[in-house]
Amino acid sequence: MLEKHGVDCEPLKVTGGNTAGVQWTPVSQELESADEKPEQGTVVTSDDGVDDKTNSGEVSNKHRFSVNLRSPPKTKVLRQTHVLKDCAEIFVSHSIFGHTHSGLYSIEPDHFRGPVSAYCDQTTDGGGWTVIQRRFDGSLEFFRGMQPYETGFGDASGEYWLGLGYISSITTQNPQELYIELETWDGNVTYARYSTFVGGNTLSIGGYSGTAGDAFLTAHHDQTVEPFVFRARHIAPPSPSGADGPPNAMVETYGSGWWYVPFGSLCNLNGPYFRDPADFTRENGHGVYWIRPSDGPSSAYENPFYSLKKTKMMIRPTNFGSRVLNLH
Structure with a gap:
Protein backbone atom coordinates (compact mmCIF):
# COMPACT_ATOMS: atom_id res chain seq x y z
CA MET A 1 0.00 0.00 0.00
CA LEU A 2 2.90 2.33 0.73
CA GLU A 3 4.32 1.69 -2.73
CA LYS A 4 0.93 2.44 -4.22
CA HIS A 5 0.95 5.87 -2.67
CA GLY A 6 4.63 6.53 -3.41
CA VAL A 7 5.45 7.49 0.16
CA ASP A 8 8.07 10.14 0.78
CA CYS A 9 9.28 9.39 4.30
CA GLU A 10 11.31 12.55 4.90
CA PRO A 11 10.59 13.90 8.40
CA LEU A 12 9.67 17.46 9.24
CA LYS A 13 12.78 19.63 9.12
CA VAL A 14 13.88 20.70 12.60
CA THR A 15 15.76 23.93 13.17
CA GLY A 16 18.98 23.64 15.11
CA GLY A 17 21.43 26.14 16.51
CA ASN A 18 21.48 28.42 19.52
CA THR A 19 19.86 31.85 19.29
CA ALA A 20 20.59 32.85 22.88
CA GLY A 21 21.99 36.36 23.29
CA VAL A 22 21.17 37.55 19.78
CA GLN A 23 20.09 41.20 19.74
CA TRP A 24 17.45 42.39 17.26
CA THR A 25 17.48 46.03 16.14
CA PRO A 26 15.21 47.63 13.50
CA VAL A 27 16.91 49.17 10.49
CA SER A 28 15.02 52.32 9.49
CA GLN A 29 17.20 53.50 6.63
CA GLU A 30 17.94 51.97 3.25
CA LEU A 31 21.48 51.04 2.20
CA GLU A 32 22.94 54.10 0.54
CA SER A 33 24.29 52.19 -2.44
CA ALA A 34 24.26 48.70 -3.88
CA ASP A 35 27.95 48.32 -3.04
CA GLU A 36 27.54 49.22 0.64
CA LYS A 37 27.79 46.22 2.93
CA PRO A 38 26.85 45.68 6.57
CA GLU A 39 29.66 46.22 9.02
CA GLN A 40 31.59 43.22 10.24
CA GLY A 41 29.69 41.18 12.80
CA THR A 42 26.29 42.32 11.54
CA VAL A 43 23.90 40.24 9.45
CA VAL A 44 21.06 41.78 7.47
CA THR A 45 18.11 39.44 7.66
CA SER A 46 14.34 39.37 7.27
CA ASP A 47 11.92 39.29 10.16
CA ASP A 48 11.59 35.52 9.98
CA GLY A 49 15.29 34.93 10.51
CA VAL A 50 15.98 33.96 6.88
CA ASP A 51 18.29 36.06 4.73
CA ASP A 52 16.07 38.32 2.64
CA LYS A 53 17.43 38.13 -0.91
CA THR A 54 16.14 39.03 -4.33
CA ASN A 55 16.28 36.63 -7.27
CA SER A 56 19.61 38.15 -8.26
CA GLY A 57 21.11 37.17 -4.91
CA GLU A 58 21.38 40.75 -3.61
CA VAL A 59 20.13 41.67 -0.19
CA SER A 60 16.61 43.10 -0.37
CA ASN A 61 15.76 46.36 1.42
CA LYS A 62 12.27 45.17 2.33
CA HIS A 63 11.46 44.35 5.97
CA ARG A 64 15.08 44.45 7.16
CA PHE A 65 16.58 44.59 10.57
CA SER A 66 20.13 43.92 11.73
CA VAL A 67 21.49 41.31 14.08
CA ASN A 68 24.43 42.90 15.92
CA LEU A 69 26.70 40.22 17.30
CA ARG A 70 29.45 42.50 18.64
CA SER A 71 28.19 45.43 20.67
CA PRO A 72 24.80 46.56 21.98
CA PRO A 73 23.11 49.04 19.62
CA LYS A 74 22.02 52.45 20.84
CA THR A 75 18.42 51.96 19.79
CA LYS A 76 15.73 49.95 21.57
CA VAL A 77 16.67 46.26 21.64
CA LEU A 78 14.68 43.05 21.95
CA ARG A 79 17.06 40.49 23.41
CA GLN A 80 16.08 37.00 22.25
CA THR A 81 17.27 34.68 25.02
CA HIS A 82 15.28 31.65 23.90
CA VAL A 83 13.09 30.41 21.08
CA LEU A 84 9.47 31.45 21.58
CA LYS A 85 6.76 28.87 22.22
CA ASP A 86 4.41 29.56 19.32
CA CYS A 87 3.45 32.04 16.63
CA ALA A 88 1.32 34.06 19.04
CA GLU A 89 4.38 34.83 21.18
CA ILE A 90 6.31 35.69 18.02
CA PHE A 91 3.56 38.08 16.93
CA VAL A 92 3.55 39.87 20.29
CA SER A 93 7.34 40.17 20.49
CA HIS A 94 7.72 41.34 16.88
CA SER A 95 4.89 43.85 17.29
CA ILE A 96 7.29 45.97 19.34
CA PHE A 97 9.09 46.81 16.08
CA GLY A 98 6.10 46.57 13.77
CA HIS A 99 7.40 43.41 12.07
CA THR A 100 4.49 40.97 12.15
CA HIS A 101 4.82 39.20 8.81
CA SER A 102 3.71 35.70 7.89
CA GLY A 103 6.47 33.20 7.18
CA LEU A 104 8.79 30.56 8.62
CA TYR A 105 9.83 30.82 12.25
CA SER A 106 11.42 28.59 14.88
CA ILE A 107 9.18 27.70 17.81
CA GLU A 108 9.81 25.53 20.85
CA PRO A 109 6.68 24.45 22.74
CA ASP A 110 6.88 23.43 26.38
CA HIS A 111 8.59 20.11 27.15
CA PHE A 112 10.58 20.02 23.88
CA ARG A 113 14.35 20.31 23.99
CA GLY A 114 14.81 21.60 20.47
CA PRO A 115 13.05 24.08 18.18
CA VAL A 116 11.02 23.16 15.12
CA SER A 117 10.26 25.15 11.98
CA ALA A 118 6.64 26.24 11.67
CA TYR A 119 4.71 28.52 9.37
CA CYS A 120 3.14 31.50 11.16
CA ASP A 121 0.04 33.16 9.70
CA GLN A 122 0.20 36.72 11.00
CA THR A 123 -2.61 38.16 8.87
CA THR A 124 -5.76 36.02 9.22
CA ASP A 125 -8.09 37.55 11.82
CA GLY A 126 -5.31 39.52 13.47
CA GLY A 127 -2.52 36.93 13.18
CA GLY A 128 -0.80 34.86 15.84
CA TRP A 129 -1.68 31.51 14.21
CA THR A 130 0.65 28.49 14.30
CA VAL A 131 -0.05 26.42 11.18
CA ILE A 132 -0.21 22.72 12.05
CA GLN A 133 -1.23 21.40 8.62
CA ARG A 134 -1.10 22.84 5.12
CA ARG A 135 -1.83 21.41 1.67
CA PHE A 136 -2.10 23.15 -1.67
CA ASP A 137 -0.60 21.08 -4.51
CA GLY A 138 -0.46 17.41 -3.49
CA SER A 139 3.35 17.29 -3.49
CA LEU A 140 3.53 15.60 -0.07
CA GLU A 141 2.30 12.09 0.72
CA PHE A 142 0.10 11.85 3.83
CA PHE A 143 -0.36 8.05 3.82
CA ARG A 144 2.12 7.28 6.62
CA GLY A 145 2.59 5.41 9.87
CA MET A 146 2.65 6.46 13.49
CA GLN A 147 6.17 7.85 13.81
CA PRO A 148 5.85 10.49 11.06
CA TYR A 149 2.48 11.60 12.37
CA GLU A 150 3.94 11.90 15.87
CA THR A 151 7.07 13.85 14.91
CA GLY A 152 5.84 15.67 11.81
CA PHE A 153 6.75 15.50 8.13
CA GLY A 154 7.17 17.74 5.13
CA ASP A 155 8.67 21.22 5.00
CA ALA A 156 7.02 24.17 6.74
CA SER A 157 7.71 26.31 3.68
CA GLY A 158 5.43 24.03 1.65
CA GLU A 159 3.02 21.23 2.47
CA TYR A 160 3.52 19.78 5.92
CA TRP A 161 2.15 18.23 9.10
CA LEU A 162 3.61 19.73 12.29
CA GLY A 163 3.36 16.54 14.33
CA LEU A 164 1.03 15.28 17.06
CA GLY A 165 3.72 15.72 19.69
CA TYR A 166 4.10 19.43 18.94
CA ILE A 167 0.35 19.91 18.51
CA SER A 168 -0.33 18.27 21.85
CA SER A 169 2.32 20.35 23.60
CA ILE A 170 1.03 23.65 22.18
CA THR A 171 -2.60 22.88 22.96
CA THR A 172 -1.82 21.91 26.56
CA GLN A 173 0.53 24.80 27.40
CA ASN A 174 -2.35 27.25 26.82
CA PRO A 175 -6.03 26.86 25.84
CA GLN A 176 -6.20 27.05 22.03
CA GLU A 177 -8.72 27.70 19.30
CA LEU A 178 -8.61 26.07 15.86
CA TYR A 179 -9.09 27.82 12.52
CA ILE A 180 -9.50 25.73 9.36
CA GLU A 181 -9.36 27.39 5.95
CA PHE A 197 -9.24 22.51 20.54
CA VAL A 198 -6.92 20.05 22.26
CA GLY A 199 -5.12 17.90 19.71
CA GLY A 200 -2.87 14.88 19.98
CA ASN A 201 -3.55 11.15 20.01
CA THR A 202 -7.07 12.13 21.00
CA LEU A 203 -9.06 15.13 19.89
CA SER A 204 -11.19 17.44 22.02
CA ILE A 205 -13.03 20.06 19.99
CA GLY A 206 -16.09 22.29 20.29
CA GLY A 207 -17.62 25.72 19.80
CA TYR A 208 -18.06 25.80 16.00
CA SER A 209 -18.58 28.96 13.96
CA GLY A 210 -17.88 29.74 10.32
CA THR A 211 -18.97 29.20 6.73
CA ALA A 212 -17.67 25.70 5.91
CA GLY A 213 -20.10 23.75 8.08
CA ASP A 214 -19.43 21.78 11.24
CA ALA A 215 -18.00 18.54 9.84
CA PHE A 216 -16.89 17.49 13.33
CA LEU A 217 -20.59 17.58 14.34
CA THR A 218 -19.80 19.39 17.59
CA ALA A 219 -23.36 20.74 17.66
CA HIS A 220 -24.50 17.18 18.41
CA HIS A 221 -21.97 16.69 21.19
CA ASP A 222 -20.74 19.02 23.89
CA GLN A 223 -17.26 17.87 23.00
CA THR A 224 -16.03 15.05 20.78
CA VAL A 225 -13.11 12.91 21.88
CA GLU A 226 -11.79 10.52 19.25
CA PRO A 227 -8.50 8.63 18.88
CA PHE A 228 -6.13 9.58 16.09
CA VAL A 229 -5.89 6.54 13.83
CA PHE A 230 -2.67 5.67 12.02
CA ARG A 231 -1.90 3.48 9.05
CA ALA A 232 -0.03 0.63 10.71
CA ARG A 233 -2.28 -2.03 12.25
CA HIS A 234 -0.10 -2.80 15.26
CA ILE A 235 -0.03 0.78 16.55
CA ALA A 236 -3.65 1.74 15.87
CA PRO A 237 -5.46 2.46 19.16
CA PRO A 238 -8.45 0.32 20.21
CA SER A 239 -11.64 1.05 18.35
CA PRO A 240 -13.86 3.39 20.40
CA SER A 241 -17.34 2.53 21.64
CA GLY A 242 -16.82 -1.17 20.98
CA ALA A 243 -17.16 -0.72 17.22
CA ASP A 244 -16.51 -3.81 15.16
CA GLY A 245 -13.31 -4.07 13.17
CA PRO A 246 -9.87 -2.51 13.71
CA PRO A 247 -9.77 1.27 13.33
CA ASN A 248 -6.94 1.06 10.80
CA ALA A 249 -9.52 -0.33 8.35
CA MET A 250 -10.79 3.23 8.10
CA VAL A 251 -7.25 4.37 7.30
CA GLU A 252 -7.15 1.89 4.42
CA THR A 253 -10.49 3.28 3.27
CA TYR A 254 -9.78 6.99 3.70
CA GLY A 255 -6.03 6.96 3.00
CA SER A 256 -4.40 8.73 5.97
CA GLY A 257 -4.16 9.20 9.70
CA TRP A 258 -7.00 11.27 11.13
CA TRP A 259 -9.38 11.60 14.07
CA TYR A 260 -12.02 9.15 12.83
CA VAL A 261 -15.27 8.39 14.56
CA PRO A 262 -16.13 4.67 14.85
CA PHE A 263 -17.72 4.39 11.40
CA GLY A 264 -15.81 7.03 9.48
CA SER A 265 -15.77 10.80 9.50
CA LEU A 266 -17.39 13.75 7.74
CA CYS A 267 -13.93 15.25 7.22
CA ASN A 268 -10.38 14.16 6.53
CA LEU A 269 -7.97 16.89 5.50
CA ASN A 270 -5.05 14.43 5.35
CA GLY A 271 -6.64 12.22 2.68
CA PRO A 272 -5.35 11.40 -0.84
CA TYR A 273 -4.93 14.47 -3.02
CA PHE A 274 -7.05 14.35 -6.21
CA ARG A 275 -6.40 16.98 -8.89
CA ASP A 276 -9.00 16.00 -11.48
CA PRO A 277 -12.68 16.67 -10.67
CA ALA A 278 -13.45 13.57 -12.73
CA ASP A 279 -11.89 11.58 -9.88
CA PHE A 280 -14.43 12.87 -7.35
CA THR A 281 -16.51 9.70 -7.49
CA ARG A 282 -17.58 6.89 -5.20
CA GLU A 283 -15.38 4.51 -7.21
CA ASN A 284 -12.22 6.47 -6.29
CA GLY A 285 -13.30 7.09 -2.71
CA HIS A 286 -12.78 10.11 -0.52
CA GLY A 287 -9.87 12.48 -1.05
CA VAL A 288 -9.20 15.66 0.94
CA TYR A 289 -12.76 16.22 2.04
CA TRP A 290 -14.93 18.29 4.33
CA ILE A 291 -18.60 17.37 4.13
CA ARG A 292 -21.02 20.11 5.07
CA PRO A 293 -23.88 18.75 7.19
CA SER A 294 -27.27 19.67 5.79
CA ASP A 295 -29.59 21.79 7.89
CA GLY A 296 -32.57 20.07 6.29
CA PRO A 297 -34.58 17.16 7.70
CA SER A 298 -33.18 14.68 5.19
CA SER A 299 -29.77 14.57 6.93
CA ALA A 300 -28.16 14.52 3.51
CA TYR A 301 -24.68 15.94 2.92
CA GLU A 302 -23.25 18.12 0.20
CA ASN A 303 -20.75 16.65 -2.29
CA PRO A 304 -19.51 13.72 -0.18
CA PHE A 305 -16.75 12.84 -2.66
CA TYR A 306 -15.53 16.35 -3.50
CA SER A 307 -11.78 16.71 -2.90
CA LEU A 308 -10.46 20.14 -1.86
CA LYS A 309 -7.61 22.03 -3.50
CA LYS A 310 -6.19 23.79 -0.43
CA THR A 311 -6.42 23.28 3.31
CA LYS A 312 -4.83 25.04 6.25
CA MET A 313 -5.25 24.14 9.91
CA MET A 314 -3.90 26.59 12.48
CA ILE A 315 -4.14 27.25 16.20
CA ARG A 316 -3.58 30.15 18.58
CA PRO A 317 -4.19 30.85 22.29
CA THR A 318 -7.73 31.82 23.19
CA ASN A 319 -6.38 34.82 25.12
CA PHE A 320 -4.48 36.18 22.10
CA GLY A 321 -6.72 39.24 21.82
CA SER A 322 -5.99 40.35 25.38
CA ARG A 323 -2.25 39.86 24.81
CA VAL A 324 -2.36 42.22 21.86
CA LEU A 325 -4.40 44.79 23.78
CA ASN A 326 -1.77 44.78 26.52
CA LEU A 327 0.78 46.03 23.98
CA HIS A 328 -1.01 49.39 23.76
Whole structure:
Protein backbone atom coordinates (compact mmCIF):
# COMPACT_ATOMS: atom_id res chain seq x y z
CA MET A 1 0.00 0.00 0.00
CA LEU A 2 2.90 2.33 0.73
CA GLU A 3 4.32 1.69 -2.73
CA LYS A 4 0.93 2.44 -4.22
CA HIS A 5 0.95 5.87 -2.67
CA GLY A 6 4.63 6.53 -3.41
CA VAL A 7 5.45 7.49 0.16
CA ASP A 8 8.07 10.14 0.78
CA CYS A 9 9.28 9.39 4.30
CA GLU A 10 11.31 12.55 4.90
CA PRO A 11 10.59 13.90 8.40
CA LEU A 12 9.67 17.46 9.24
CA LYS A 13 12.78 19.63 9.12
CA VAL A 14 13.88 20.70 12.60
CA THR A 15 15.76 23.93 13.17
CA GLY A 16 18.98 23.64 15.11
CA GLY A 17 21.43 26.14 16.51
CA ASN A 18 21.48 28.42 19.52
CA THR A 19 19.86 31.85 19.29
CA ALA A 20 20.59 32.85 22.88
CA GLY A 21 21.99 36.36 23.29
CA VAL A 22 21.17 37.55 19.78
CA GLN A 23 20.09 41.20 19.74
CA TRP A 24 17.45 42.39 17.26
CA THR A 25 17.48 46.03 16.14
CA PRO A 26 15.21 47.63 13.50
CA VAL A 27 16.91 49.17 10.49
CA SER A 28 15.02 52.32 9.49
CA GLN A 29 17.20 53.50 6.63
CA GLU A 30 17.94 51.97 3.25
CA LEU A 31 21.48 51.04 2.20
CA GLU A 32 22.94 54.10 0.54
CA SER A 33 24.29 52.19 -2.44
CA ALA A 34 24.26 48.70 -3.88
CA ASP A 35 27.95 48.32 -3.04
CA GLU A 36 27.54 49.22 0.64
CA LYS A 37 27.79 46.22 2.93
CA PRO A 38 26.85 45.68 6.57
CA GLU A 39 29.66 46.22 9.02
CA GLN A 40 31.59 43.22 10.24
CA GLY A 41 29.69 41.18 12.80
CA THR A 42 26.29 42.32 11.54
CA VAL A 43 23.90 40.24 9.45
CA VAL A 44 21.06 41.78 7.47
CA THR A 45 18.11 39.44 7.66
CA SER A 46 14.34 39.37 7.27
CA ASP A 47 11.92 39.29 10.16
CA ASP A 48 11.59 35.52 9.98
CA GLY A 49 15.29 34.93 10.51
CA VAL A 50 15.98 33.96 6.88
CA ASP A 51 18.29 36.06 4.73
CA ASP A 52 16.07 38.32 2.64
CA LYS A 53 17.43 38.13 -0.91
CA THR A 54 16.14 39.03 -4.33
CA ASN A 55 16.28 36.63 -7.27
CA SER A 56 19.61 38.15 -8.26
CA GLY A 57 21.11 37.17 -4.91
CA GLU A 58 21.38 40.75 -3.61
CA VAL A 59 20.13 41.67 -0.19
CA SER A 60 16.61 43.10 -0.37
CA ASN A 61 15.76 46.36 1.42
CA LYS A 62 12.27 45.17 2.33
CA HIS A 63 11.46 44.35 5.97
CA ARG A 64 15.08 44.45 7.16
CA PHE A 65 16.58 44.59 10.57
CA SER A 66 20.13 43.92 11.73
CA VAL A 67 21.49 41.31 14.08
CA ASN A 68 24.43 42.90 15.92
CA LEU A 69 26.70 40.22 17.30
CA ARG A 70 29.45 42.50 18.64
CA SER A 71 28.19 45.43 20.67
CA PRO A 72 24.80 46.56 21.98
CA PRO A 73 23.11 49.04 19.62
CA LYS A 74 22.02 52.45 20.84
CA THR A 75 18.42 51.96 19.79
CA LYS A 76 15.73 49.95 21.57
CA VAL A 77 16.67 46.26 21.64
CA LEU A 78 14.68 43.05 21.95
CA ARG A 79 17.06 40.49 23.41
CA GLN A 80 16.08 37.00 22.25
CA THR A 81 17.27 34.68 25.02
CA HIS A 82 15.28 31.65 23.90
CA VAL A 83 13.09 30.41 21.08
CA LEU A 84 9.47 31.45 21.58
CA LYS A 85 6.76 28.87 22.22
CA ASP A 86 4.41 29.56 19.32
CA CYS A 87 3.45 32.04 16.63
CA ALA A 88 1.32 34.06 19.04
CA GLU A 89 4.38 34.83 21.18
CA ILE A 90 6.31 35.69 18.02
CA PHE A 91 3.56 38.08 16.93
CA VAL A 92 3.55 39.87 20.29
CA SER A 93 7.34 40.17 20.49
CA HIS A 94 7.72 41.34 16.88
CA SER A 95 4.89 43.85 17.29
CA ILE A 96 7.29 45.97 19.34
CA PHE A 97 9.09 46.81 16.08
CA GLY A 98 6.10 46.57 13.77
CA HIS A 99 7.40 43.41 12.07
CA THR A 100 4.49 40.97 12.15
CA HIS A 101 4.82 39.20 8.81
CA SER A 102 3.71 35.70 7.89
CA GLY A 103 6.47 33.20 7.18
CA LEU A 104 8.79 30.56 8.62
CA TYR A 105 9.83 30.82 12.25
CA SER A 106 11.42 28.59 14.88
CA ILE A 107 9.18 27.70 17.81
CA GLU A 108 9.81 25.53 20.85
CA PRO A 109 6.68 24.45 22.74
CA ASP A 110 6.88 23.43 26.38
CA HIS A 111 8.59 20.11 27.15
CA PHE A 112 10.58 20.02 23.88
CA ARG A 113 14.35 20.31 23.99
CA GLY A 114 14.81 21.60 20.47
CA PRO A 115 13.05 24.08 18.18
CA VAL A 116 11.02 23.16 15.12
CA SER A 117 10.26 25.15 11.98
CA ALA A 118 6.64 26.24 11.67
CA TYR A 119 4.71 28.52 9.37
CA CYS A 120 3.14 31.50 11.16
CA ASP A 121 0.04 33.16 9.70
CA GLN A 122 0.20 36.72 11.00
CA THR A 123 -2.61 38.16 8.87
CA THR A 124 -5.76 36.02 9.22
CA ASP A 125 -8.09 37.55 11.82
CA GLY A 126 -5.31 39.52 13.47
CA GLY A 127 -2.52 36.93 13.18
CA GLY A 128 -0.80 34.86 15.84
CA TRP A 129 -1.68 31.51 14.21
CA THR A 130 0.65 28.49 14.30
CA VAL A 131 -0.05 26.42 11.18
CA ILE A 132 -0.21 22.72 12.05
CA GLN A 133 -1.23 21.40 8.62
CA ARG A 134 -1.10 22.84 5.12
CA ARG A 135 -1.83 21.41 1.67
CA PHE A 136 -2.10 23.15 -1.67
CA ASP A 137 -0.60 21.08 -4.51
CA GLY A 138 -0.46 17.41 -3.49
CA SER A 139 3.35 17.29 -3.49
CA LEU A 140 3.53 15.60 -0.07
CA GLU A 141 2.30 12.09 0.72
CA PHE A 142 0.10 11.85 3.83
CA PHE A 143 -0.36 8.05 3.82
CA ARG A 144 2.12 7.28 6.62
CA GLY A 145 2.59 5.41 9.87
CA MET A 146 2.65 6.46 13.49
CA GLN A 147 6.17 7.85 13.81
CA PRO A 148 5.85 10.49 11.06
CA TYR A 149 2.48 11.60 12.37
CA GLU A 150 3.94 11.90 15.87
CA THR A 151 7.07 13.85 14.91
CA GLY A 152 5.84 15.67 11.81
CA PHE A 153 6.75 15.50 8.13
CA GLY A 154 7.17 17.74 5.13
CA ASP A 155 8.67 21.22 5.00
CA ALA A 156 7.02 24.17 6.74
CA SER A 157 7.71 26.31 3.68
CA GLY A 158 5.43 24.03 1.65
CA GLU A 159 3.02 21.23 2.47
CA TYR A 160 3.52 19.78 5.92
CA TRP A 161 2.15 18.23 9.10
CA LEU A 162 3.61 19.73 12.29
CA GLY A 163 3.36 16.54 14.33
CA LEU A 164 1.03 15.28 17.06
CA GLY A 165 3.72 15.72 19.69
CA TYR A 166 4.10 19.43 18.94
CA ILE A 167 0.35 19.91 18.51
CA SER A 168 -0.33 18.27 21.85
CA SER A 169 2.32 20.35 23.60
CA ILE A 170 1.03 23.65 22.18
CA THR A 171 -2.60 22.88 22.96
CA THR A 172 -1.82 21.91 26.56
CA GLN A 173 0.53 24.80 27.40
CA ASN A 174 -2.35 27.25 26.82
CA PRO A 175 -6.03 26.86 25.84
CA GLN A 176 -6.20 27.05 22.03
CA GLU A 177 -8.72 27.70 19.30
CA LEU A 178 -8.61 26.07 15.86
CA TYR A 179 -9.09 27.82 12.52
CA ILE A 180 -9.50 25.73 9.36
CA GLU A 181 -9.36 27.39 5.95
CA LEU A 182 -10.63 25.45 2.92
CA GLU A 183 -10.45 26.31 -0.78
CA THR A 184 -12.23 24.59 -3.66
CA TRP A 185 -10.92 24.18 -7.20
CA ASP A 186 -12.98 27.15 -8.39
CA GLY A 187 -11.44 29.45 -5.76
CA ASN A 188 -14.23 29.46 -3.19
CA VAL A 189 -12.77 29.92 0.31
CA THR A 190 -14.65 28.94 3.47
CA TYR A 191 -13.60 28.45 7.07
CA ALA A 192 -14.49 26.51 10.19
CA ARG A 193 -13.52 27.89 13.57
CA TYR A 194 -13.59 26.03 16.89
CA SER A 195 -13.24 27.88 20.18
CA THR A 196 -11.99 24.73 21.94
CA PHE A 197 -9.24 22.51 20.54
CA VAL A 198 -6.92 20.05 22.26
CA GLY A 199 -5.12 17.90 19.71
CA GLY A 200 -2.87 14.88 19.98
CA ASN A 201 -3.55 11.15 20.01
CA THR A 202 -7.07 12.13 21.00
CA LEU A 203 -9.06 15.13 19.89
CA SER A 204 -11.19 17.44 22.02
CA ILE A 205 -13.03 20.06 19.99
CA GLY A 206 -16.09 22.29 20.29
CA GLY A 207 -17.62 25.72 19.80
CA TYR A 208 -18.06 25.80 16.00
CA SER A 209 -18.58 28.96 13.96
CA GLY A 210 -17.88 29.74 10.32
CA THR A 211 -18.97 29.20 6.73
CA ALA A 212 -17.67 25.70 5.91
CA GLY A 213 -20.10 23.75 8.08
CA ASP A 214 -19.43 21.78 11.24
CA ALA A 215 -18.00 18.54 9.84
CA PHE A 216 -16.89 17.49 13.33
CA LEU A 217 -20.59 17.58 14.34
CA THR A 218 -19.80 19.39 17.59
CA ALA A 219 -23.36 20.74 17.66
CA HIS A 220 -24.50 17.18 18.41
CA HIS A 221 -21.97 16.69 21.19
CA ASP A 222 -20.74 19.02 23.89
CA GLN A 223 -17.26 17.87 23.00
CA THR A 224 -16.03 15.05 20.78
CA VAL A 225 -13.11 12.91 21.88
CA GLU A 226 -11.79 10.52 19.25
CA PRO A 227 -8.50 8.63 18.88
CA PHE A 228 -6.13 9.58 16.09
CA VAL A 229 -5.89 6.54 13.83
CA PHE A 230 -2.67 5.67 12.02
CA ARG A 231 -1.90 3.48 9.05
CA ALA A 232 -0.03 0.63 10.71
CA ARG A 233 -2.28 -2.03 12.25
CA HIS A 234 -0.10 -2.80 15.26
CA ILE A 235 -0.03 0.78 16.55
CA ALA A 236 -3.65 1.74 15.87
CA PRO A 237 -5.46 2.46 19.16
CA PRO A 238 -8.45 0.32 20.21
CA SER A 239 -11.64 1.05 18.35
CA PRO A 240 -13.86 3.39 20.40
CA SER A 241 -17.34 2.53 21.64
CA GLY A 242 -16.82 -1.17 20.98
CA ALA A 243 -17.16 -0.72 17.22
CA ASP A 244 -16.51 -3.81 15.16
CA GLY A 245 -13.31 -4.07 13.17
CA PRO A 246 -9.87 -2.51 13.71
CA PRO A 247 -9.77 1.27 13.33
CA ASN A 248 -6.94 1.06 10.80
CA ALA A 249 -9.52 -0.33 8.35
CA MET A 250 -10.79 3.23 8.10
CA VAL A 251 -7.25 4.37 7.30
CA GLU A 252 -7.15 1.89 4.42
CA THR A 253 -10.49 3.28 3.27
CA TYR A 254 -9.78 6.99 3.70
CA GLY A 255 -6.03 6.96 3.00
CA SER A 256 -4.40 8.73 5.97
CA GLY A 257 -4.16 9.20 9.70
CA TRP A 258 -7.00 11.27 11.13
CA TRP A 259 -9.38 11.60 14.07
CA TYR A 260 -12.02 9.15 12.83
CA VAL A 261 -15.27 8.39 14.56
CA PRO A 262 -16.13 4.67 14.85
CA PHE A 263 -17.72 4.39 11.40
CA GLY A 264 -15.81 7.03 9.48
CA SER A 265 -15.77 10.80 9.50
CA LEU A 266 -17.39 13.75 7.74
CA CYS A 267 -13.93 15.25 7.22
CA ASN A 268 -10.38 14.16 6.53
CA LEU A 269 -7.97 16.89 5.50
CA ASN A 270 -5.05 14.43 5.35
CA GLY A 271 -6.64 12.22 2.68
CA PRO A 272 -5.35 11.40 -0.84
CA TYR A 273 -4.93 14.47 -3.02
CA PHE A 274 -7.05 14.35 -6.21
CA ARG A 275 -6.40 16.98 -8.89
CA ASP A 276 -9.00 16.00 -11.48
CA PRO A 277 -12.68 16.67 -10.67
CA ALA A 278 -13.45 13.57 -12.73
CA ASP A 279 -11.89 11.58 -9.88
CA PHE A 280 -14.43 12.87 -7.35
CA THR A 281 -16.51 9.70 -7.49
CA ARG A 282 -17.58 6.89 -5.20
CA GLU A 283 -15.38 4.51 -7.21
CA ASN A 284 -12.22 6.47 -6.29
CA GLY A 285 -13.30 7.09 -2.71
CA HIS A 286 -12.78 10.11 -0.52
CA GLY A 287 -9.87 12.48 -1.05
CA VAL A 288 -9.20 15.66 0.94
CA TYR A 289 -12.76 16.22 2.04
CA TRP A 290 -14.93 18.29 4.33
CA ILE A 291 -18.60 17.37 4.13
CA ARG A 292 -21.02 20.11 5.07
CA PRO A 293 -23.88 18.75 7.19
CA SER A 294 -27.27 19.67 5.79
CA ASP A 295 -29.59 21.79 7.89
CA GLY A 296 -32.57 20.07 6.29
CA PRO A 297 -34.58 17.16 7.70
CA SER A 298 -33.18 14.68 5.19
CA SER A 299 -29.77 14.57 6.93
CA ALA A 300 -28.16 14.52 3.51
CA TYR A 301 -24.68 15.94 2.92
CA GLU A 302 -23.25 18.12 0.20
CA ASN A 303 -20.75 16.65 -2.29
CA PRO A 304 -19.51 13.72 -0.18
CA PHE A 305 -16.75 12.84 -2.66
CA TYR A 306 -15.53 16.35 -3.50
CA SER A 307 -11.78 16.71 -2.90
CA LEU A 308 -10.46 20.14 -1.86
CA LYS A 309 -7.61 22.03 -3.50
CA LYS A 310 -6.19 23.79 -0.43
CA THR A 311 -6.42 23.28 3.31
CA LYS A 312 -4.83 25.04 6.25
CA MET A 313 -5.25 24.14 9.91
CA MET A 314 -3.90 26.59 12.48
CA ILE A 315 -4.14 27.25 16.20
CA ARG A 316 -3.58 30.15 18.58
CA PRO A 317 -4.19 30.85 22.29
CA THR A 318 -7.73 31.82 23.19
CA ASN A 319 -6.38 34.82 25.12
CA PHE A 320 -4.48 36.18 22.10
CA GLY A 321 -6.72 39.24 21.82
CA SER A 322 -5.99 40.35 25.38
CA ARG A 323 -2.25 39.86 24.81
CA VAL A 324 -2.36 42.22 21.86
CA LEU A 325 -4.40 44.79 23.78
CA ASN A 326 -1.77 44.78 26.52
CA LEU A 327 0.78 46.03 23.98
CA HIS A 328 -1.01 49.39 23.76
